[in-house]
Amino acid sequence: MKKYNIQFPRIKTGHLGQDEAFFYLQHNNKKEKILFHDYENIYKNQGLYEQLFYERLKCVSPKKVTDALKHVIDVNKDNFSEMRVLDFGAGNGMMGEEIKKTGVSRLVGVDIIGEAKIAADRDRPGTYDEYYVMDFTRLTNEDREAIRSWNLNTLTTVAALGFGDIPPLAFLEALNLINKEGWIAFNIKETFLSNADASGFSKLIKELLFSEYLYINHLERYRHRLSIEGVPLYYFSIICWKNTDVPDSFIKQYIA
Ligand SMILES: C[S@@+](CC[C@H](N)C(=O)[O-])C[C@H]1O[C@@H](n2cnc3c(N)ncnc32)[C@H](O)[C@@H]1O
Incomplete structure (x- = not known):
């Protein structure tokens, strides 16, 4: 399965609400900011949802x-x-x-x-x-x-x-x-x-x-x-x- 280049933002004081969270996807020579709730965009990339939520963030x-x-x-x-x-x-x-x-x-x-x-x-x-x-x-x-x-x-x-x-x-x-x-x-x-x-x-x-x-x-x-x-x-x-x-x-x- 393809591995994506996922980057998380700096941690500032306080923390983002679950519906504000985002990550950067580095692909095709560009860095795209994607909200966690932008499911359309996430599902389009096969395996990205699994890599983000299940591998990196350990969803069970x-x-x-x-x-x-x-x-x-x-x-x-x-x-x-x-x-x-x-x-x-x-x-x-x-x-x-x-x-x-x-x-x-x-x-x-x-x-x-x-x-x-x-x-x-x-x-x-x-x-x-x-x-x-x-x-x-x-x-x-x-x-x-x-x-x-x-x-x-x-x-x-x-x-x-x-x-x-x-x-x-x-x-x-x-x-x-x-x-x-x-x-x-x-x-x-x-x-x-x-x-x-x-x-x-x-x-x-x-x-x-x-x-x-x-x-x-x-x-x-x-x-x-x-x-x-x-x-x-x-x-x-x-x-x-x-x-x-x-x-x-x-x-x-x-x-x-
Ligand atoms: C975090 S995903 C969970 C998907 C799956 N149940 C899982 O456990 O991986 C949330 C899903 O809920 C869907 N969703 C959000 N609002 C909805 C609504 N009003 N009716 C049906 N589905 C909705 C989203 O499109 C998204 O696919």
Whole structure:
């Protein structure tokens, strides 16, 4: 696999927020500044996402969340062979690759950008049974029907919630597009569970986790990856049983 010349910026006082972080890519005789959230640009370069987040910054989340799900499935004597999974915020398929190894019955990916699907098809062909490029805050009835036709009973979302990525409304839509009952496996930055965080996303997660819609089966704090300053970023891996659909009355508060 091609190795890229990745350079990190000087460390000034304080540190960059996760959605402000960037790196320099030295290629074709030029130095290009790329934001961590510029996924279009990152996915276009095969192997760059893996080299940046997984090799250099030691991200472990796809494996960590999959292992947590495996544990819960084992404790509950459930079967991966009966799981039909929606991998939401699928990117170039890192989580898809992990979850596929468990022997799930179907795996459907969704991402908001076309470059993610192109990269998943290029880098991990055959991982997904279907991969949709859709914006879950603007779904048409046809989009919903297409997703529902897979009769999905598990939702996975890794490294994609908050920080300008998947917004609350889109996550709620995904929750309701899997069956009324099923497994939900995701991770979030630890601060989203703190009382000090008053962001919409934090409010949503705290309300959902202590609601009758989701039952927590597993909650574990772990080191998701390093920041560019080398500081550990802690996340929670969370596995819930979805007990029922989230009602419109709850969803309404997250419609802008
Ligand atoms: C950090 S990547 C994670 C990819 C993959 N899940 C992994 O673990 O490597 C975040 C992904 O979320 C996607 N994303 C951001 N906002 C989204 C949205 N509103 N709907 C669907 N996907 C979104 C991005 O395009 C990107 O591919």
